Amino acid sequence: MRVSVLESGSWGTALSVALANKGEDVTLHSIYEKRSAELAALRENKYLEGVRLPENLKFSDTFEEVKSADAVFFATPSFALRETAGRLRGIVRDDAVLVSCGKGIESGTSLRLSEIIGQELGNMERIAAISGPSHAEEVGRGVPTGLVSASVSLKTAEFVQDLLMCQSLRLYTSDDILGVEVCGALKNIIALCAGICDGLGLGDNTNALLMTRGLSEMADLGEKLGGRRETFAGLAGVGDLIVTCTSRHSRNRRAGQFIGRGMSAKEAMAAVGATVEGYYATKSAVELADKTDTAMPISREAYKVLYEGKRPESVVKELMSRAKKSEIGEPFK
Numbered sequence: 001m002r003v004s005v006l007e008s009g010s011w012g013t014a015l016s017v018a019l020a021n022k023g024e025d026v027t028l029h030s031i032y033e034k035r036s037a038e039l040a041a042l043r044e045n046k047y048l049e050g051v052r053l054p055e056n057l058k059f060s061d062t063f064e065e066v067k068s069a070d071a072v073f074f075a076t077p078s079f080a081l082r083e084t085a086g087r088l089r090g091i092v093r094d095d096a097v098l099v100s101c102g103k104g105i106e107s108g109t110s111l112r113l114s115e116i117i118g119q120e121l122g123n124m125e126r127i128a129a130i131s132g133p134s135h136a137e138e139v140g141r142g143v144p145t146g147l148v149s150a151s152v153s154l155k156t157a158e159f160v161q162d163l164l165m166c167q168s169l170r171l172y173t174s175d176d177i178l179g180v181e182v183c184g185a186l187k188n189i190i191a192l193c194a195g196i197c198d199g200l201g202l203g204d205n206t207n208a209l210l211m212t213r214g215l216s217e218m219a220d221l222g223e224k225l226g227g228r229r230e231t232f233a234g235l236a237g238v239g240d241l242i243v244t245c246t247s248r249h250s251r252n253r254r255a256g257q258f259i260g261r262g263m264s265a266k267e268a269m270a271a272v273g274a275t276v277e278g279y280y281a282t283k284s285a286v287e288l289a290d291k292t293d294t295a296m297p298i299s300r301e302a303y304k305v306l307y308e309g310k311r312p313e314s315v316v317k318e319l320m321s322r323a324k325k326s327e328i329g330e331p332f333k
Contacts (some may be wrong), residue, residue, distance in 0.1 A: 001163060004069040006084055007031055008039060008059075009274075010047040010136035011101060012075030015164075017048075017140050020057040022166050027058045027065040031084075036061045047274070051140035063091050071097040071163060074117060077275040078104025078185075081113055085120035092121060097159050100129040103184030104277050105284035110291065112181040125153045128160045129177050131184040132235040133243035135250070142168040148236045149173050150180035172235065179227025183218060183236040186285055188252045188278030189299050190214035191244035195253035196305070196312045199260015206316075210298070211245050217296050221285070224292040252278040265306040282306055297322065 001024045005016045008030040016028040030036050036059035039045060043053045058065070066072060072092055076084045081102060092098070098121060100113040111119070118124045132147035139145050147164070149171045151157040157173040165171050174180055190211060197206050218241075219232040231237055244250045255276045258268035269276050286303045289296040301319060304310035 001025065001071065002065075002069050003027070003071045003073065003163070004029060004063075004066045005073040005075060006066075007076055008035060008045060008047075009075060009077070010045070010140075012073070013045045013048045013053070014051070014136035014140035015073055015075060015101060016057055017051060017054060018142075018164065018166060018169055020054040021142075023056075024163070025058075026056075027060050027069075029063070029066075030059065030061050032061065034061075035059075048136060048140050051137075063088065066091050067093070069093065069096055071099060071160070073099045073101050074113070075101040078102050078106065078113060078277060079275075079280060082106065082116050082120060085117050088121060094123075096126070097156055098127045099160055100127065100181070102277075103131060103181075103188060104281055105182075105185045105288070107280060107284050107287070110284055110288050112178065112185075114177055114181060125151075126156055127151060128156050129181050129184075130160060130164070130171070131180050131240060133239040135243065135247060137249050139169070144168055144170070146235050146239065147171045148180050148234065150175070150177040150236070152177060174231065174234075174236075176228045176231045178225060179222050179231030180236040182222040182225060182227055183232055183240060185277070185281045186218040186221065186299070187214075187237070187241040187244050188276075189282050189285055189302055190218070190241060191250055191252035192256040192259075192276070192278035192282070192306075193298060193302055194245040195250075195256020195258075196260040197256075197316075198253070199257040200312060200316070201260075202316070207245065211241060214298050215241055217298055221288060221292065221294045221296060224294055225288065251276050255279070259305065260312055264309065279306055 003026045005012045006029045016026050019026045039059045114127050114129045128151040134145050149157045149160040161171040219229050223229050255268045255272045258271050282302050285299045301315045
């Protein structure tokens, strides 16, 4: 199977390694001049240290190989996806399967990443989204990992499932692509908040409270948008939330820790030195919450910290002082 992976960050590299180790014909693309030559020479990516790049993995800084690809994986940051997909118009084959590998929502339009690909390249039937608890550092090393392959088309979801399944990757299919993508975007917000709690020196009890109520908040919005609540209890939801909130590999958690220790949001993003998707997702989540009249108190307070400079200490006090309510939302009978 001929596969093109765009582009050569940690996640795109990890997926390329997994596919190449399966024996697929994989080309990893880079937008930077001479980056492909560097990867080919070193057989290692500085964004995925310690992972040897297979000898059969190819590299390119053009879209030439995309013309013949059976599948194209979009592993670009969410803010760069529209431009990247747009550049493939007239290049990618009409029957190629397109896979959204990122986790985010486009600011301004509130579109999910698969919808952006659909707008730029057409035909949602051939588009899938993969998501789940999957740090690139561990996928690249072959650590057993579970993912969800979601699409409006069972044929497409199963195509991606078959393409990626191997000794270290287990994929499940889902027709709830909306719910899966909302999970992937919103869990980054909660992970950023978990990092802030760590930076403030709060404990395990606080993070457990945050993650549980954060998951409820994610599901509330997802359900209003048309997703299924049970999706949020699966790998793409609670699974990804757990790993992103607790792992040392999590950029979102690390950025939050810097903020909790006193850095501004911009200083924290710079300190992480890589894309922190939760920063962008927070703005999009609040836009969607306003459109759907969804409460989302955690995300709204995160927005105030990230974009308005509100101090995290005051946020904790205000969230803990909210009016009392039933946990599930149903009154006693």
